[in-house]
Amino acid sequence: MTIEKRPNATADKNAPTQAPRVPAVERDRGPKLPGPPGVPGTERFRLLAYVKQESMVRVDKRPDETVLTWPHLLRAEFLMALLISVLLVVASVFIHAPLEEMANAGVTPHVAKAPWYFLGLQELLSYFNATVGGVLLPTLYLVGLAVIPYIDRSPYKAARDRKTAWVFFMSLMLGGLLITLIGSFFRGPGWNWVWPWDGIYFTL
Amino acid sequence: MTFPGPGDLMRVVRESSVWRSLFRQPYPTTSRTRALAVMNNVFLHLHPVRVKKHAVRYTYTFCLGGVSFFLFLVLTVTGVYLMFFYVPSVTRAYQDILSIENSVAFGTFVRNMHRWGAHLMVLTVFLHMIRVFYHGAYKPPREFNWVIGVVLLFCTLWLSFTGYLLPWDQIAFWAITVGTQMATYAPLLSRESSFILLGGVEVGQGTLIRFYVMHVIAFPLIVAILLVVHFWRIRKDGGVSGPV
Numbered sequence: 001m002t003i004e005k006r007p008n009a010t011a012d013k014n015a016p017t018q019a020p021r022v023p024a025v026e027r028d029r030g031p032k033l034p035g036p037p038g039v040p041g042t043e044r045f046r047l048l049a050y051v052k053q054e055s056m057v058r059v060d061k062r063p064d065e066t067v068l069t070w071p072h073l074l075r076a077e078f079l080m081a082l083l084i085s086v087l088l089v090v091a092s093v094f095i096h097a098p099l100e101e102m103a104n105a106g107v108t109p110h111v112a113k114a115p116w117y118f119l120g121l122q123e124l125l126s127y128f129n130a131t132v133g134g135v136l137l138p139t140l141y142l143v144g145l146a147v148i149p150y151i152d153r154s155p156y157k158a159a160r161d162r163k164t165a166w167v168f169f170m171s172l173m174l175g176g177l178l179i180t181l182i183g184s185f186f187r188g189p190g191w192n193w194v195w196p197w198d199g200i201y202f203t204l
Numbered sequence: 205m206t207f208p209g210p211g212d213l214m215r216v217v218r219e220s221s222v223w224r225s226l227f228r229q230p231y232p233t234t235s236r237t238r239a240l241a242v243m244n245n246v247f248l249h250l251h252p253v254r255v256k257k258h259a260v261r262y263t264y265t266f267c268l269g270g271v272s273f274f275l276f277l278v279l280t281v282t283g284v285y286l287m288f289f290y291v292p293s294v295t296r297a298y299q300d301i302l303s304i305e306n307s308v309a310f311g312t313f314v315r316n317m318h319r320w321g322a323h324l325m326v327l328t329v330f331l332h333m334i335r336v337f338y339h340g341a342y343k344p345p346r347e348f349n350w351v352i353g354v355v356l357l358f359c360t361l362w363l364s365f366t367g368y369l370l371p372w373d374q375i376a377f378w379a380i381t382v383g384t385q386m387a388t389y390a391p392l393l394s395r396e397s398s399f400i401l402l403g404g405v406e407v408g409q410g411t412l413i414r415f416y417v418m419h420v421i422a423f424p425l426i427v428a429i430l431l432v433v434h435f436w437r438i439r440k441d442g443g444v445s446g447p448v
Binding site: 064065066067068069070071072073074076077080081084085088089091092093095096097098099100101102103104105107108109112113114115116117118121122125130131134135138142145146148149150152155156157158159162166169173203204 | 232235238239241242248251252253254255256257259260262267270271274275278294298301302305312313314315316317318319320321323324326333334337338339340341342343344346347348350351354355357358361364365368371372373374375376377378379381382383385386387389390391406407408445446448
């Protein structure tokens with residue numbers, strides 16, 4: 001329990017400071033009731049708050065919200081770097097990067113696909129005309145991403161406090177993922193629909 | 205009589221003037237020396253001396269930005285190695301890839317690492333963006349750092365795309381042909397943008413050297429500069445955002 005001592009406003013400022021002090025909480029009687037104004041030794045108190053205490057000492061100590069970079073952050077960084085390194089080494093030992101015959105402008109392959117992160121874009125091209133699907137929409141996408149902080153001015157940060165923004169953003173992301181997946185695994189020769197079990201036309 | 209052990213040797217090394225010129229303080233074990241270790245090291249001083257407690261939790265950031273940066277470093281190292289054996293010429297490029305695969309020490313391994321690292325980086329950069337959005341970490345005062353991040357996302361895609369052409373095989377050739385065709389649909393500037401991008405009317409030697417230069421020097425430099433600004437602004441805006 002925190003009790004703030006408020007000196008009596010009407011008390012004489014020149015009164016001797018050696019006036020007997022009254023303990024904030026008297027052990028058996030609880031907070032002292034206000035006494036008559038101007039009488040030394042009868043200060044008034046007000047109850048501010050109950051503070052849940054972690055230990056018996058130093059109630060007013062603010063919890064330390066920070067940790068030292070060395071070792072806490074550096075350890076996290078090191079472990080993550082180690083994990084990624086192991087992952088990459090294992091992948092590189094066992095999975096080989098694709099390589100086909102030498103480039104030949106005269107031989108068009110059955111399926112010509114862009115790198116995977118552009119396959120959503122390539123899928124868009126099959127819905128819209130080239131200028132809209134190939135240039136305007138991707139430009140809009142990037143510029144739209146960049147201006148998000150200047151459009152979304154709500155002060156809330158947690159996703160639960162800004163569901164509209166989160167749903168809107170995730171629809172864009174999942175929409176992008178969906179058309180990327182379609183472009184990657186459901187499109188074959190001539191950009192026709194091919195079920196994955198009928199053949200996968202995808203190279204990383 | 206006692207013989208000097210490994211501990212004595214370590215002590216002699218640690219007390220030598222060479223060691224003390226390299227490391228200006230003993231191994232950090234106290235709060236003070238740990239703070240100094242971060243402040244006095246050029247690589248570590250990218251970090252603040254203290255960080256928010258929630259920011260070191262793996263499940264807050266999933267280390268996605270850090271992993272992206274780490275992959276950028278891995279790609280730089282493996283890329284430099286590959287550059288020793290690769291000539292960006294339409295007659296030599298494919299042969300060079302074959303010899304990297306067949307006769308260069310660790311050639312296949314390094315090429316694999318470069319390719320998988322690149323794909324993973326595109327993925328982690330995207331996920332990093334989603335994580336930052338989720339925590340609303342682009343809110344003031346971090347708006348412009350988000351913009352830099354979007355530019356970095358574009359640079360990552362562009363680095364990956366330009367690198368995709370370099371093996372000069374059928375996958376590369378046709379992927380870039382399809383990819384760059386989109387630029388020719390640009391209104392008003394279709395002819396010009398195609399020429400600027402391809403260095404010609406179709407993918408050829410002009411394209412290869414352009415993509416090579418963008419891939420190995422121009423865009424890595426741009427990304428490095430933007431990363432410095434990105435990290436600097438994180439520090440200046442009070443570290444990792446939150447907790448939310």
